Amino acid sequence: MSFRLLSVLGMIAGLWLFATLGHATSVEAPNFEQLVSQADYVVRGVITSITPEWRDNQGRPYILSKVTLELREIIKGTPPQPLVMEFVGGRMGAEELVIEGAPKFHLGEENILFVQGNGQQIYPLVGIMHGLYVVYKEAQSGQELILRSNGLPLYSEQDVALPLMSWDAVKRANPQARPMTTAAFTQKIRAVSARAESAAALAK
Numbered sequence: 001m002s003f004r005l006l007s008v009l010g011m012i013a014g015l016w017l018f019a020t021l022g023h024a025t026s027v028e029a030p031n032f033e034q035l036v037s038q039a040d041y042v043v044r045g046v047i048t049s050i051t052p053e054w055r056d057n058q059g060r061p062y063i064l065s066k067v068t069l070e071l072r073e074i075i076k077g078t079p080p081q082p083l084v085m086e087f088v089g090g091r092m093g094a095e096e097l098v099i100e101g102a103p104k105f106h107l108g109e110e111n112i113l114f115v116q117g118n119g120q121q122i123y124p125l126v127g128i129m130h131g132l133y134v135v136y137k138e139a140q141s142g143q144e145l146i147l148r149s150n151g152l153p154l155y156s157e158q159d160v161a162l163p164l165m166s167w168d169a170v171k172r173a174n175p176q177a178r179p180m181t182t183a184a185f186t187q188k189i190r191a192v193s194a195r196a197e198s199a200a201a202l203a204k
Contacts, residue, residue, distance in 0.1 A: 042112065
């Protein structure tokens with residue numbers, strides 16, 4: 001059995017819900033500053049386990065998956081360790097609960113995650129699919145590059161606000177564009193976070 005988002009919204013009370021009751025694919029992409037500022041913490045980690053289980057909400061069962069990360073780097077905030085994120089959705093035997101448009105996790109994959117509302121939202125990433133970035137090691141150069149949640153390259157931190165399928169527009173505008181390195185992406189995140197912390201300190 002496969003459920004769509006509207007089914008999930010109907011059966012899970014007390015969790016954060018989409019304001020428009022639309023599909024996950026209708027989520028508006030945050031700009032880079034929003035992506036960083038809205039995250040409770042930003043981490044780089046490897047997926048070490050994905051454990052689905054049945055949960056009950058007022059007599060209505062649903063599937064929740066616990067995703068455990070081995071943290072490689074804490075880029076913003078103070079996440080719990082070990083970090084176990086809870087996502088509504090997953091498969092239990094022949095039963096599957098699908099959040100349409102949400103990215104899937106894969107054992108052993110290394111990601112940079114913008115985590116928000118873990119344990120309180122149906123998908124605790126800023127902007128859902130816009131809050132996950134894959135670390136990819138290029139075989140030829142050995143460089144660690146950043147991919148978006150759909151596996152396409154991220155060329156600039158400002159491109160996080162673009163629709164997920166708009167990478168071709170970036171290449172048309174600049175055929176020589178190269179995907180961002182993990183180091184450059186992390187540096188940009190830290191810079192935005194530091195500016196926000198300085199502004200908050202001055203406001204006190």
